[in-house]
Amino acid sequence: MKKHQLILITWLALLIGSLRPAAAQEVAHVNIGAMIVCELASSTNIPPSFSGDGCTTMNGRLVSPHKRAIWLRMTVDIPETMAHSPRPLGLFISAKAASRAWVNGQLIGNNGEPAHNAEAEVPGRMDAVFPVPHGLLHAGENTVIIQMSGHHGYIGLVSPIHFIAIAAYAAPSDTILREYMPSLLPLGVLVLGALYFGVLAIRRRDYGPRLLIPLTALFSAAQLLAEVSRGFTPYLYPFHDIRLVLILAFAVATGVSLFLHVLTRFLGKHRWLIAGISLVIYAALLLFADGFDRKSSLALLLPSLYAMMIAVYASTRGAKLAGGYAAALFLFSGLIFFTPTQFLDTYFYYCVAGLLLFLFIGEIRDHQRERRLREREKARADKLQVILDESRERESPTNIKITSAGKVEFIPTSDIAFCKGAGDYVELTVKGRAPVLHSQSLNDMETELPGTFLRVHRSYLVNTAFIRALEREASGAQLILTTGETVPVSRRILPSVRKALT
Numbered sequence: 001m002k003k004h005q006l007i008l009i010t011w012l013a014l015l016i017g018s019l020r021p022a023a024a025q026e027v028a029h030v031n032i033g034a035m036i037v038c039e040l041a042s043s044t045n046i047p048p049s050f051s052g053d054g055c056t057t058m059n060g061r062l063v064s065p066h067k068r069a070i071w072l073r074m075t076v077d078i079p080e081t082m083a084h085s086p087r088p089l090g091l092f093i094s095a096k097a098a099s100r101a102w103v104n105g106q107l108i109g110n111n112g113e114p115a116h117n118a119e120a121e122v123p124g125r126m127d128a129v130f131p132v133p134h135g136l137l138h139a140g141e142n143t144v145i146i147q148m149s150g151h152h153g154y155i156g157l158v159s160p161i162h163f164i165a166i167a168a169y170a171a172p173s174d175t176i177l178r179e180y181m182p183s184l185l186p187l188g189v190l191v192l193g194a195l196y197f198g199v200l201a202i203r204r205r206d207y208g209p210r211l212l213i214p215l216t217a218l219f220s221a222a223q224l225l226a227e228v229s230r231g232f233t234p235y236l237y238p239f240h241d242i243r244l245v246l247i248l249a250f251a252v253a254t255g256v257s258l259f260l261h262v263l264t265r266f267l268g269k270h271r272w273l274i275a276g277i278s279l280v281i282y283a284a285l286l287l288f289a290d291g292f293d294r295k296s297s298l299a300l301l302l303p304s305l306y307a308m309m310i311a312v313y314a315s316t317r318g319a320k321l322a323g324g325y326a327a328a329l330f331l332f333s334g335l336i337f338f339t340p341t342q343f344l345d346t347y348f349y350y351c352v353a354g355l356l357l358f359l360f361i362g363e364i365r366d367h368q369r370e371r372r373l374r375e376r377e378k379a380r381a382d383k384l385q386v387i388l389d390e391s392r393e394r395e396s397p398t399n400i401k402i403t404s405a406g407k408v409e410f411i412p413t414s415d416i417a418f419c420k421g422a423g424d425y426v427e428l429t430v431k432g433r434a435p436v437l438h439s440q441s442l443n444d445m446e447t448e449l450p451g452t453f454l455r456v457h458r459s460y461l462v463n464t465a466f467i468r469a470l471e472r473e474a475s476g477a478q479l480i481l482t483t484g485e486t487v488p489v490s491r492r493i494l495p496s497v498r499k500a501l502t
Contacts, residue, residue, distance in 0.1 A: 035060040035074040043116040047071065047102060047145045060164075065097040066156040069116045069149035076142050076166055083139040090129040090169035094162040096237045097150040098124035103132055104142055112236075118151035126237045127172035127230070137166070154241040158291045177231030184228060186353035190221035193360055212261035213356070216254055220352045223250035244292045251296045252286070254352070255303030262307035262329075266314035266322055278306050301336040304329050328358045398450055402428070402438045411436070413452070417466040417483050419445055421459040429485065456497050457490045470501055 038048050038055040048055070050073045060074065082089070091108060093099055098112030098121055108131065112124025150160065198214035226246040229235070235243075259278070263271050282302050289295045308329035314322035332355050399410040411430060420427040421442035428436040438445070446453070446461055453461045462479055469480040470489070477489040479497075489497055 034058075035063070035072050037063050038071040038073075039068060040071065043069075043120075045100070045147065047073075047147070060161060061159050064156060064160050065095070065148040065150035066153050066160060067151055069114060069147070069151075072146045072148065074144050074146075074164070076144055078137050078139055078142055078166065080139045082166070083137050085168075088134070088169040089132045089137065089166055091132055091144065092127075092129050092163065092165050092167060092172060093146065094127045094172070095148065095164075096126060096153055096157060096160040096240050097148040098122060098237070099128065100147040101130050102143075102145040103136055104138075106133070106136060108132055108136075114147045114149040115151070116149070121149050121151045123152045123236045123238055125172075125234045126240045127176060127234060129169065129172050131169055132166065150237065152238045154238065155244070157244075171234075173231055173234045177228070180228040180231045184224075186350055187221060187224055189353040189357065190217045190224065193356055194218040194221060197360065212257045212264070213360070216257040216261065216352075217356050219250045219253040219257060220356070223247055223254060226250060248292055248296050248299060251299035255300045256282075258355075259303035259307045262310050262325060266310055266319050266325075282306075297336055301333060304333045304336065308333055324358065328355055392450070400448060402436060404437050404439065413450055413463070414465065416449075416453075416463055417481055417485070418463060418487050419449075419453070419461040429483070431483065454497065454500055456493055457488050460487050462487050464500070467501065470498065 034057060036050045036055055036057050037060075038050055038052075040048060040054055048071055050071070060072070063070065063072065091101055091103060093101065093111065098110075098114040100110045100114055101108050110124075111128035111130070113120070113122035114124075115121040144164070146164075153160075194214040194217035196214075197210065198218070201211040201214060204210070223246075226243055229243060230240075256279070260275065263275055267274065285302060286295055286298055289298050308326055311322050311326035311329055315326050332351055335351055397412045397414045400413050400416075402409050402411050411428070415431045417429045417431060419442060420429070422437070424439070424441055426438045426440055426442050426445050428438055430436055442459065442461065446455060449461065452464050454464050456462050456479060462481070466481045466483060467479050468482050471478055471480060476491060477494050477497075479487045479489060481487065
């Protein structure tokens with residue numbers, strides 16, 4: 001099995017494992033499908049009768065406390081086991097509002113201070129829990145009344161009331177973080193991918209399609225952190241609007257970066273005209289979409305569809321990797337289209353990380369291919385240089401000044417078979433005479449000798465004109481010289497020596 005296939009299969013296994021259902025917990029959901037909503041003219045903290053003017057029955061999911069104060073009355077059906085449970089219970093409210101709650105006519109707590117105007121209101125937390133006194137609930141139908149106001153919100157949402165339920169008492173942020181925990185697993189892939197490929201692109205001064213891959217990973221990681229911030233801290237509800245804007249902005253940046261990467265990789269002619277038209281349509285559709293969830297889904301769906309069409313077109317033209325891009329983007333787009341809400345909550349970061357893994361593998365393969373080409377070109381250039389040096393040495397041999405035992409002499413480098421390091425000295429094996437000890441280090445000697453000398457070991461420099469053969473043995477490798485002597489070859493340097501002699 002190929003390495004990149006193993007990586008993708010491992011990632012798919014992690015995705016499936018992360019989608020296992022959580023341990024069951026008994027939760028009594030408040031009936032927010034049909035609640036009585038009252039908006040009173042006067043300011044009061046006493047629950048109304050819910051039967052006068054200004055009160056109506058409506059779908060609670062469409063109720064909004066944005067820029068106003070309202071009263072809500074609803075019911076919750078408590079099972080027998082929960083009513084008699086020894087565990088402490090809590091009323092959980094996730095809504096963009098300050099709130100005050102009553103259960104069966106008894107006030108159980110405040111989340112901020114709801115009021116009729118912004119000056120009097122104290123913003124509450126987005127996710128709050130009110131402890132329910134033991135014995136207050138009974139099996140069957142119970143009444144819940146909530147006073148809400150949202151004067152400090154910035155954006156009016158379609159469904160600002162997310163969740164109302166009674167369950168075992170716990171910190172809401174802990175519960176939310178546990179739900180988000182599987183999404184944190186891809187964070188490492190996104191951050192490491194952004195850093196590695198960002199540095200690689202900058203070092204290569206490639207500010208085109210290769211830089212857009214780490215940017216896609218970086219924006220996805222930022223979107224992930226914005227998403228899970230709800231589980232890190234129980235923030236006040238006005239920050240929820242900022243969080244939603246950040247999620248949408250990073251989703252747009254992720255989608256656009258992905259689209260531009262595919263565009264610049266596979267299209268040449270008219271690509272910027274195509275990019276301009278596509279982005280104008282993209283911006284218009286986002287502007288008129290309802291709700292932040294739908295906007296965030298479209299922010300990712302449309303660019304991936306654009307990119308998929310480009311990859312399909314490039315595949316028909318025989319572009320390398322285009323077919324793989326098209327298949328990966330088809331799967332990615334399909335998941336967004338058929339499961340938009342679940343995709344954002346559960347699959348998104350795994351799918352983005354999986355898609356980026358695919359792109360990373362493609363980039364790694366391209367990088368390895370380019371590196372092999374550079375190595376071959378360098379090997380050819382080095383071999384050519386050796387040939388030129390050998391020719392130059394035959395036509396005009398260079399001499400090197402040797403200092404030994406206080407005597408200075410000049411020896412033709414073409415007569416030196418090899419040099420052996422001996423501490424601060426070098427032992428020269430010279431054709432037709434006894435070895436010569438030279439008072440210089442091997443490293444300094446290497447800089448003075450012509451390119452016909454090859455470093456084969458940390459202690460040996462060999463004149464390539466004297467090499468007859470390269471032999472491999474159980475103990476290592478060695479060079480057989482025309483003088484009949486042998487020189488060891490370092491395991492680390494052996495590949496370079498083999499290339500030089502090829």
